[in-house]
Amino acid sequence: MSISKDKILSALPSRYGFEVKVFDTADSTNNAAKRECSYTPTLVAAAAQTLGRGRHGKSFFSPTGGIYMSLVLPKADFFELATVRAAVAVCRVIERFSPDKTEIKWVNDIFSDGRKVSGILCELVEDTVIIGIGININRNEFPDEISDTAGAVKLENTDRETVIASIAAEIMSLSELCAEKLLAEYKSRLFILGKTLEYTADGEKHSGVAVDINGQGNLIVRENGIFRTLNSGEISLGSKSFAAKE
Numbered sequence: 012m013s014i015s016k017d018k019i020l021s022a023l024p025s026r027y028g029f030e031v032k033v034f035d036t037a038d039s040t041n042n043a044a045k046r047e048c049s050y051t052p053t054l055v056a057a058a059a060q061t062l063g064r065g066r067h068g069k070s071f072f073s074p075t076g077g078i079y080m081s082l083v084l085p086k087a088d089f090f091e092l093a094t095v096r097a098a099v100a101v102c103r104v105i106e107r108f109s110p111d112k113t114e115i116k117w118v119n120d121i122f123s124d125g126r127k128v129s130g131i132l133c134e135l136v137e138d139t140v141i142i143g144i145g146i147n148i149n150r151n152e153f154p155d156e157i158s159d160t161a162g163a164v165k166l167e168n169t170d171r172e173t174v175i176a177s178i179a180a181e182i183m184s185l186s187e188l189c190a191e192k193l194l195a196e197y198k199s200r201l202f203i204l205g206k207t208l209e210y211t212a213d214g215e216k217h218s219g220v221a222v223d224i225n226g227q228g229n230l231i232v233r234e235n236g237i238f239r240t241l242n243s244g245e246i247s248l249g250s251k252s253f254a255a256k257e
């Protein structure tokens with residue numbers, strides 16, 4: 012189940028000028044992208060990863076059959092709201108090719124039917140931003156450690172190359188959307204607003220209500236009447252939290 016570079020190129024609008032590199036197996040497409048670290052927009056895709064990486068030093072389950080791709084883009088043009096743009100693009104493209112509906116858990120985990128189906132890892136390397144995207148496709152079985160939380164999307168009448176090219180094109184075309192509209196769509200897809208979350212701040216565990224996203228994509232939470240801005244980090248929704256609306 013190799014990935015075809017020619018199929019990606021034929022589905023990718025040439026105006027974006029992407030160089031495309033494909034691997035049967037990569038350690039991590041983000042690592043491969045870093046090694047390339049080209050200043051031309053580059054799309055790296057692999058059929059499988061041996062060391063797929065997630066946020067916060069976690070691994071990302073990456074067997075054959077899923078989508079593993081990284082874009083290398085100039086930081087000057089793509090740094091601002093890169094994670095927000097990538098999350099919206101992934102949701103739009105999944106919904107174009109799948110009957111499954113998607114939602115976002117801040118910052119950029121993509122959920123469907125209550126399970127995480129896709130993760131995004133953005134990294135800055137010199138003057139470039141690397142946007143790494145992994146999507147679980149047509150799969151029911153996961154390793155024990157993630158079997159309670161992971162899910163997959165069903166793809167219909169398409170192939171991985173078309174989805175990969177469509178995500179790259181969607182990220183590029185979203186850069187033409189103004190920040191207000193982009194953030195409005197991102198917020199409309201978030202399922203955490205109004206819910207009680209657990210998060211760590213200043214080394215301590217806290218619990219607060221997610222109230223909004225600011226213009227930089229940061230999450231505003233309210234705890235005992237005090238507002239706090241979270242700019243990265245992990246949040247969790249305890250089982251009681253889904254019911255805990257303010």
Ligand code: BTN
Nearest residue numbers: 039063064065066130131143145
């Ligand atoms: C997360 O869930 O925390 C982010 C997961 C990001 C996974 C993708 S798969 C393609 C790219 N290569 C990696 O090693 N990670 C990203």
